Amino acid sequence: MPESSVRRIEYIDNLRVFLTALVVCHHQAIAFGAPGGWYYVVAAPKDIPSLAIMTLFVAVNQAFFMGLFFFMSAYFTRMSLARKSMPGFVRDRLMRLAIPLMVYYFILNPSVVYLAQLFYGRIQPGYLRFMADNLPPSVGWGPMWFVFSLIIFTFVYLIIRSIASGAGRPRNLPLPGNQKVFAFVILIAAITFCVRLVCPLDTALFGLTIGYFPLYICMFAFGIWAHKYRWLDALDSAQADRWFWAAIALILVLPAIVFLGGGFEGKGDLFRGGFAWQACAYAAWEPVVCIGITMKLLVVFRKRFNSMNAYAKGLSKSAYTVYIVHPFFVVVATMLAKDLPLPPLALVLIVCPIVLIAVFACSDVIRQAPLLNKIL
Numbered sequence: 001m002p003e004s005s006v007r008r009i010e011y012i013d014n015l016r017v018f019l020t021a022l023v024v025c026h027h028q029a030i031a032f033g034a035p036g037g038w039y040y041v042v043a044a045p046k047d048i049p050s051l052a053i054m055t056l057f058v059a060v061n062q063a064f065f066m067g068l069f070f071f072m073s074a075y076f077t078r079m080s081l082a083r084k085s086m087p088g089f090v091r092d093r094l095m096r097l098a099i100p101l102m103v104y105y106f107i108l109n110p111s112v113v114y115l116a117q118l119f120y121g122r123i124q125p126g127y128l129r130f131m132a133d134n135l136p137p138s139v140g141w142g143p144m145w146f147v148f149s150l151i152i153f154t155f156v157y158l159i160i161r162s163i164a165s166g167a168g169r170p171r172n173l174p175l176p177g178n179q180k181v182f183a184f185v186i187l188i189a190a191i192t193f194c195v196r197l198v199c200p201l202d203t204a205l206f207g208l209t210i211g212y213f214p215l216y217i218c219m220f221a222f223g224i225w226a227h228k229y230r231w232l233d234a235l236d237s238a239q240a241d242r243w244f245w246a247a248i249a250l251i252l253v254l255p256a257i258v259f260l261g262g263g264f265e266g267k268g269d270l271f272r273g274g275f276a277w278q279a280c281a282y283a284a285w286e287p288v289v290c291i292g293i294t295m296k297l298l299v300v301f302r303k304r305f306n307s308m309n310a311y312a313k314g315l316s317k318s319a320y321t322v323y324i325v326h327p328f329f330v331v332v333a334t335m336l337a338k339d340l341p342l343p344p345l346a347l348v349l350i351v352c353p354i355v356l357i358a359v360f361a362c363s364d365v366i367r368q369a370p371l372l373n374k375i376l
Helices: 010-031 048-081 086-120 127-138 142-164 178-198 210-228 237-260 277-304 310-337 344-366
Strands: none
Touching: 010 048, 010 277, 010 310, 010 344, 048 086, 048 142, 048 210, 048 237, 048 277, 048 344, 086 127, 086 142, 086 310, 142 210, 142 310, 178 210, 178 237, 178 277, 210 277, 237 277, 310 344
C-alpha cells in the first residue's frame, strides 16, 4: 500500500484511494451490525433489508479488496526494486512498514480498545490506568494485519528472488488468457478449501485468518508477474468484462447459495471451512469475484481515472495514514450515531461520507508532521 519513492502510476494511485475509502466503509458497516469482527459493534440490524444489503456488501468486499491491495503492493514492490539497491529497498520497507506496525501494535490498538471498552461501559474513564493494567492483552494488529502480512510476503519474495537470480533471464510471458485464468481460479479454490479443512475462517494464527491467505498469496504473486511482464498494459476490456460478469452472476446467486446451505438456519459455520459442500462453494466463489472485480477496476481506472489534480494527489499521499488511523474515527462515529432513530443501513450511508471527510482531512495533517513525513 505505501509507496512514495517510485514512479507514480496515476490510475493505480486513484484506485488505492478508492480501496482505502472502501476499507473505511467496510468497517463502518460491520460496526453497525454487518457480519465481521470489529472493536465496537452495535446490535445487529433487525430489519431484513439492512441486514441483507450490509451482509452482501461486506461479503463482496472481503472477496476482493484485500487481494487487490496485495496485488498493487506487489506491483510496486518489484517496481521499487528496479530503481533501488537491495539495502536501500529493505531500509525503506522497514521504515515505512515496520515502524507504523509496531506503533499500532503497542500504542494505537490498545488505545482503540480503550475507546471501545469505554463506550461499551465496561471500564471507567482513565486512559493511563487502562494502559498500565491492560497493555499486554490489548495489543494487536487490528487492520494492520495487512502490513504485517505484507512484510512477510515481501521478504519471502526477496529470498526467492535472490535464489532465482542465477537461473537466467526468464522468457517473456503474455497476459494469461481466459483458460489460464480459469485454471488459476481453480487452483486458488482447491488450495483454499484444503487450508480451511485445518484452519476454518473462525480461527487465527498470529492474529491472521489463514483461511483467506491462499487468495492473498496468489494475488501478491500475480502482482509481481504483472509488473515483470507488463500485463496491466495488455489487459483489455473484453477479457475484464467476461470475468466481471461472471463475478456479478456469482454475487447475485450468493443469497441462494447461503439459503440452500442453511446459512439462514444457523448453519453458517459450514461455509467457514471443513469437509462440506458449503465450504467448497465459498472457496470457489471468492476467487471468481476477486479476479472479476479486480480486472474490471483496473481497466476502468486506467481508462477513466488515469490523471490526478492537486486534490487527488493529496488524497493519494494520505491514503496510508487513513488506513492506519481510521479505526478511531469509525469507533467514535459509531458511538455518536448509534442512538439515531434510523435503520442501520441509513446510518451507514449517512455516517460513511462524514467519516471519510474527517479521516482524510486529519490524515493529511498527520502525514505532514515532522518525522512522520518521512515514514507515512
